[in-house]
Amino acid sequence: MRFTRGFHGRSGQYADPAQVPPGQYVTNDFPVLSAGPTPHTRLADWTFTLRGMLDTPISWTWDELRALPSETVTVDIHCVTKWSKLGTSWTGVSLDTLLDGVETAADYALAFSDGGYTTNIPLEDLTGGQAWIAYEYDDEPLEPVHGGPARLLVPHLYFWKSAKWVRGLELSADDVPGFWEQYGYHNYGDPWKEQRYAGD
Numbered sequence: 001m002r003f004t005r006g007f008h009g010r011s012g013q014y015a016d017p018a019q020v021p022p023g024q025y026v027t028n029d030f031p032v033l034s035a036g037p038t039p040h041t042r043l044a045d046w047t048f049t050l051r052g053m054l055d056t057p058i059s060w061t062w063d064e065l066r067a068l069p070s071e072t073v074t075v076d077i078h079c080v081t082k083w084s085k086l087g088t089s090w091t092g093v094s095l096d097t098l099l100d101g102v103e104t105a106a107d108y109a110l111a112f113s114d115g116g117y118t119t120n121i122p123l124e125d126l127t128g129g130q131a132w133i134a135y136e137y138d139d140e141p142l143e144p145v146h147g148g149p150a151r152l153l154v155p156h157l158y159f160w161k162s163a164k165w166v167r168g169l170e171l172s173a174d175d176v177p178g179f180w181e182q183y184g185y186h187n188y189g190d191p192w193k194e195q196r197y198a199g200d
Contacts, residue, residue: 015086019076021191024084031083032145035179039114039165040144048133048150049168050098053106059168060098062149068093071132075155077162078191090153092134095126106171110178111152114165119178120187121154121161123171130156133166158189158196 015026043062051057060068072091078084109126112118125131134153135142142148147164154161160180170176181187186195194200 015084019086020084021078021194023194024078024082024191027083027085029083030085030146031079031081033079033081034145034164035117036115038144041114041149041165043149046149047167048098050102050171051168052104052110052171053173054102054104054171058102065093065133065150066135068097072136073132073153075153077155077159080158080160080185080189080196084191089138090132090134091136091139092132092150092153094129095131095133096129098133099127104171106173108172108175110170110172110176111161111163111166112168112170113163114167117163117165117179119152119161119163120176120181121157122175122188125154125157126169130154156190158186158191160185161189 020026046062047059048065049057049059070091071094072089074087074089076084076086077088107123108120109123110118110120132153133150135148135150137143137146142151147166150166152163152166175187177187184198186197186200189195
């Protein structure tokens with residue numbers, strides 16, 4: 001794992017303990033942790049695709065995604081390395097919008113990204129106003145080091161589930177472990193239950 005700019009360790013920011021999962025500390029920084037180098041995909045070449053257990057794959061170009069209804073949400077994010085950042089602001093397209101009208105018998109999704117990264121998430125955790133394809137952070141285009149041009153945002157799970165540089169979802173009947181899950185990270189990743197590693 002790479003630790004790059006923006007990571008300065010623990011800070012003394014006060015927070016309501018009810019906002020912070022057990023074992024976490026609050027930071028004002030936005031640490032950059034990645035499993036590999038930062039890809040830089042041209043927007044003209046970017047697409048987001050739903051594939052797998054549906055009759056026909058569905059894809060959106062960058063312009064088509066940006067033309068969809070967007071939402072701005074303020075959420076807390078929690079990294080498995082024990083930092084939490086509170087009150088972060090993101091803009092993007094809800095997965096409810098992208099999955100609207102999609103008929104599938106799938107129960108799971110495997111998010112896949114530029115650079116080969118993957119992570120698995122139950123489909124029910126991507127709907128009901130719980131997940132977005134985010135392309136802005138604090139009203140600015142999402143920087144590549146933070147997953148731009150777009151990343152999956154699933155704030156109720158540890159942040160490795162919010163796949164950077166996301167390019168689509170593979171819908172499946174089976175729960176297929178992703179990159180970090182294959183290396184011993186917890187299959188689900190609930191920060192409030194401290195589900196960091198397999199067996200937690």
